Amino acid sequence: MSAPAVCFHCGLPVPAGGRWSARLLGEVRQFCCAGCAAVAQTIAAGGFSSYYETRTAPAERAAALSPAAIYDEPLAQKQFAWESGPGEAGATLVLERVRCSACLWLIEQTLRAVPGVRSAVVNYATHRAQVTWDRAATRPSALIEAIRRVGYDAAPFDPAREDARERAAQRQGLWRLFVAGFGAMQVMMYAFPAYIDEGAGTLSRESESLMRWAGLLLTLPVIAFASGPFFEGAWRELKRLRPDLDTPIAIGIAAGFVASAWATLVGEGPVYFDSIAMLVFLLLGARFLESSARRRATRSLDRLARWSPSFAIRLAQDGGTRKIPAHELGRGDRVLVPPGERVPADGRVESGRSSVDESLLTGESRPVAKGPGAALVGGSVNREQPLVMRVERAGSGARAAVLARLVEAAAATRPRLVAGADRLASALTRVVLAAAMAAGLWHRDFWIAATVLVVACPCALALAAPIALTAATGQLAARGVALTRTAALEALERATDIVLDKTGTLTEGRFRVARVHVLARSSEAQCRALARALEASSRHPLAEAFAAGPQGPAVSEPVNVPGQGIEARVEGVRLRIGTEAFCRELCAHPPPPFALPEAAFTPVFLAGEEAFLAVFLLEDEPRPEAAAAVRALKGAGLRVHLLSGDAAKVAARVGARLGIETCTGEATPAAKLAYVARLQSEGRVVAMVGDGLNDAPVLARADVSFAMGAGADAAQLHSDFVLTGNALGEVPATLALARRAMRIVRQNFAWALAYNAIALPLAAAGLIGPFEAAVGMTASSFVVVLNALRVGRAREQPWKASSSSSLSPSRSFS
Amino acid sequence: MESLVLLVPLSVALVFLIGALFWRALQGGQFDDLERPGIDVLSDDR
Numbered sequence: 051m052s053a054p055a056v057c058f059h060c061g062l063p064v065p066a067g068g069r070w071s072a073r074l075l076g077e078v079r080q081f082c083c084a085g086c087a088a089v090a091q092t093i094a095a096g097g098f099s100s101y102y103e104t105r106t107a108p109a110e111r112a113a114a115l116s117p118a119a120i121y122d123e124p125l126a127q128k129q130f131a132w133e134s135g136p137g138e139a140g141a142t143l144v145l146e147r148v149r150c151s152a153c154l155w156l157i158e159q160t161l162r163a164v165p166g167v168r169s170a171v172v173n174y175a176t177h178r179a180q181v182t183w184d185r186a187a188t189r190p191s192a193l194i195e196a197i198r199r200v201g202y203d204a205a206p207f208d209p210a211r212e213d214a215r216e217r218a219a220q221r222q223g224l225w226r227l228f229v230a231g232f233g234a235m236q237v238m239m240y241a242f243p244a245y246i247d248e249g250a251g252t253l254s255r256e257s258e259s260l261m262r263w264a265g266l267l268l269t270l271p272v273i274a275f276a277s278g279p280f281f282e283g284a285w286r287e288l289k290r291l292r293p294d295l296d297t298p299i300a301i302g303i304a305a306g307f308v309a310s311a312w313a314t315l316v317g318e319g320p321v322y323f324d325s326i327a328m329l330v331f332l333l334l335g336a337r338f339l340e341s342s343a344r345r346r347a348t349r350s351l352d353r354l355a356r357w358s359p360s361f362a363i364r365l366a367q368d369g370g371t372r373k374i375p376a377h378e379l380g381r382g383d384r385v386l387v388p389p390g391e392r393v394p395a396d397g398r399v400e401s402g403r404s405s406v407d408e409s410l411l412t413g414e415s416r417p418v419a420k421g422p423g424a425a426l427v428g429g430s431v432n433r434e435q436p437l438v439m440r441v442e443r444a445g446s447g448a449r450a451a452v453l454a455r456l457v458e459a460a461a462a463t464r465p466r467l468v469a470g471a472d473r474l475a476s477a478l479t480r481v482v483l484a485a486a487m488a489a490g491l492w493h494r495d496f497w498i499a500a501t502v503l504v505v506a507c508p509c510a511l512a513l514a515a516p517i518a519l520t521a522a523t524g525q526l527a528a529r530g531v532a533l534t535r536t537a538a539l540e541a542l543e544r545a546t547d548i549v550l551d552k553t554g555t556l557t558e559g560r561f562r563v564a565r566v567h568v569l570a571r572s573s574e575a576q577c578r579a580l581a582r583a584l585e586a587s588s589r590h591p592l593a594e595a596f597a598a599g600p601q602g603p604a605v606s607e608p609v610n611v612p613g614q615g616i617e618a619r620v621e622g623v624r625l626r627i628g629t630e631a632f633c634r635e636l637c638a639h640p641p642p643p644f645a646l647p648e649a650a651f652t653p654v655f656l657a658g659e660e661a662f663l664a665v666f667l668l669e670d671e672p673r674p675e676a677a678a679a680v681r682a683l684k685g686a687g688l689r690v691h692l693l694s695g696d697a698a699k700v701a702a703r704v705g706a707r708l709g710i711e712t713c714t715g716e717a718t719p720a721a722k723l724a725y726v727a728r729l730q731s732e733g734r735v736v737a738m739v740g741d742g743l744n745d746a747p748v749l750a751r752a753d754v755s756f757a758m759g760a761g762a763d764a765a766q767l768h769s770d771f772v773l774t775g776n777a778l779g780e781v782p783a784t785l786a787l788a789r790r791a792m793r794i795v796r797q798n799f800a801w802a803l804a805y806n807a808i809a810l811p812l813a814a815a816g817l818i819g820p821f822e823a824a825v826g827m828t829a830s831s832f833v834v835v836l837n838a839l840r841v842g843r844a845r846e847q848p849w850k851a852s853s854s855s856s857l858s859p860s861r862s863f864s
Numbered sequence: 865m866e867s868l869v870l871l872v873p874l875s876v877a878l879v880f881l882i883g884a885l886f887w888r889a890l891q892g893g894q895f896d897d898l899e900r901p902g903i904d905v906l907s908d909d910r
Contacts, residue, residue: 104906151903174899221890228886236879240872257868264872268879 057082061108105152325824505823514798538770552694682782
């Protein structure tokens with residue numbers, strides 16, 4: 051039997067009886083869907099087929115996206131674009147759905163081929179494009195549409211994010227590293243003759259003095275410039291009277307340098323310029339590696355840096371309205387906030403009643419009711435009714451502050467184990483400072499004090515966890531998993547249960563209407579049209595199934611009840627679409643009996659006040675990798691649960707197909723929350739995988755959570771991991787990685803503590819010289835760093851083999 | 865031994881010269897995107 055055909059573009063299996071194919075690169079290729087086929091043909095027609103030869107990862111499946119016309123509004127352009135010349139505009143685009151470098155090449159070529167584009171340069175490291183275009187010849191939406199036609203997405207970069215400052219910081223880090231590294235190498239050359247001579251007298255006094263002066267001269271920039279971060283850190287710690295890691299390093303470097311410089315000046319005593327410069331270089335190197343790994347890891351979270359339309363509707367005195375950019379608002383302005391829109395600034399409600407989603411700011415996912423006089427926070431979302439507000443604190447600051455807070459919050463959380471280690475390192479620092487002073491006074495030798503400072507600095511302890519976690523984050527990012535909360539790795543390691551949502555998680559969430567049972571006298575086409583009209587306002591995956599139906603009539607007052615359905619008025623008649631229970635609340639008469647077929651269909655009911663009109667049977671296939679992923683999770687010792695808002699029968703059927711024993715259907719968001727809470731009260735540690743808007747609360751409640759990248763933004767903001775590649779198979783892989791990473795963190799801690807326990811007494815006893823101290827300190831740090839890098843080494847995909855050793859639930863090290 | 869009097873200062877000067885060159889390259893943006901050059905060689909149209 052031949053292997054099942056996979057889509058030439060995205061690598062997903064081609065459905066049986068595949069209908070899409072095209073001639074590409076001299077052969078007929080199969081595609082999984084019309085979208086992928088269209089993208090591939092566009093790429094070939096543009097003359098960029100070599101993309102398929104140079105890429106190292108399959109592309110993402112083509113998807114329909116919201117229109118880009120919003121970016122053409124002059125008001126919008128004023129916010130994200132700049133004048134780059136007469137009649138010319140420039141902007142930075144954040145590129146999305148990028149899988150490998152060939153994608154970036156393809157995007158650059160595509161942009162350059164758009165008529166009116168003057169220049170386009172893609173930065174491969176940051177996944178951003180700098181574009182300039184002729185204002186008269188093209189529009190921003192044309193650029194974005196061109197990128198979408200080849201299967202990617204792009205959005206203008208929010209200039210409030212200060213790309214330039216980030217770049218300057220990176221350049222300065224590299225420059226410091228170079229100064230320290232190059233300085234250290236040269237200083238070592240000057241120190242070398244003295245090491246060879248070892249007091250044998252073959253080195254003349256003049257030559258030795260010359261070498262020392264040269265060493266002093268080159269150590270000077272290393273101390274004065276490259277060591278800046280350590281001195282700044284020590285100064286900050288000193289001001290707070292809380293000595294931390296930077297204090298002993300700074301004192302050690304400064305003291306060593308001053309003493310060596312003095313010895314050079316008077317021509318007597320030992321010099322250790324080489325040890326000092328090498329120490330600075332190695333410490334800076336570790337920091338630089340860590341920060342660049344972190345930058346790379348957070349790149350997948352760039353959605354936060356997208357410029358998004360932030361307009362406000364200002365009410366004039368005469369009652370008229372004007373649309374203005376949010377940052378032009380001033381204190382005291384009256385603003386209309388339509389339902390579904392973001393509150394543009396901080397202020398108070400003047401009139402109207404509604405509920406507001408403040409989950410972005412508070413993490414509380416339940417909407418908060420707001421009436422006249424209630425405070426509104428910029429960045430929250432108005433959900434139901436229009437509100438008129440009076441601005442109190444205005445400005446673009448509102449939204450930018452929200453984003454900054456989110457990113458900070460993500461970076462600030464640390465596993466408990468790591469937080470404990472930091473406290474220990476901080477305490478150890480004080481011990482080291484005291485021990486250095488005591489040893490120096492006892493031996494009456496300045497060098498012993500300096501040696502203790504350097505050798506016993508708990509740097510390895512401080513590096514042990516961050517570098518392993520950063521390596522894990524980077525490895526996850528490469529796999530298409532974005533980590534938004536580092537502490538989640540520890541929680542994931544401890545997880546005992548995993549709860550999977552069905553729609554959009556275990557299945558692809560691409561429903562189609564398989565069958566329609568008409569229950570009243572209207573025709574099938576009429577029912578489909580009504581269903582389409584009702585579902586038009588919904589973002590639920592079920593709603594998309596109806597988008598293919600005939601054009602529907604206009605609806606008014608749509609009300610979306612999450613997990614249940616939608617109610618709206620069509621030509622004055624109240625209609626509901628959704629679960630059977632939801633429709634029964636409206637319609638007193640039960641639906642006439644009909645035979646529900648055997649297959650795993652999801653029924654959606656359509657009812658008026660008088661009668662049930664129709665039942666639509668939707669079907670949704672499990673993801674191809676779902677069964678293997680479930681097997682791997684069970685193999686890793688987790689209890690797997692399926693929790694779905696769909697009918698219990700459907701949930702049970704999908705569960706049985708994938709080998710999940712505990713399946714629960716008809717779960718409302720509240721029921722899902724209660725389910726997870728009950729597991730937690732039994733002492734289980736729960737991981738949750740979901741995708742939809744109504745999963746957001748339960749994702750926030752679970753100990754550790756995964757959101758699908760194709761899911762709602764709200765779900766992603768509440769979760770710890772975002773599967774940007776939408777591959778469910780990465781969940782067991784992430785679990786294995788988390789276990790490995792935490793094991794390595796523990797090994798590192800054990801090593802660092804053992805090193806300090808041995809080195810400190812030896813140095814205090816005067817048995818170690820400054821040179822050995824520098825070597826020992828950096829060697830201990832290097833062991834930790836190298837061990838941490840093992841996290842990223844395993845390239846195999848453990849979920850493919852159900853009995854992989856790295857998945858075994860034992861924790862060999864503690 | 866006399867040669868050292870010349871060579872050591874010369875090496876110090878060389879260090880500063882190389883440092884200055886690196887500084888120029890850094891500010892010129894040569895290290896801003898280290899992934900691109902590796903890919904550029906694969907595409908012949910530029």
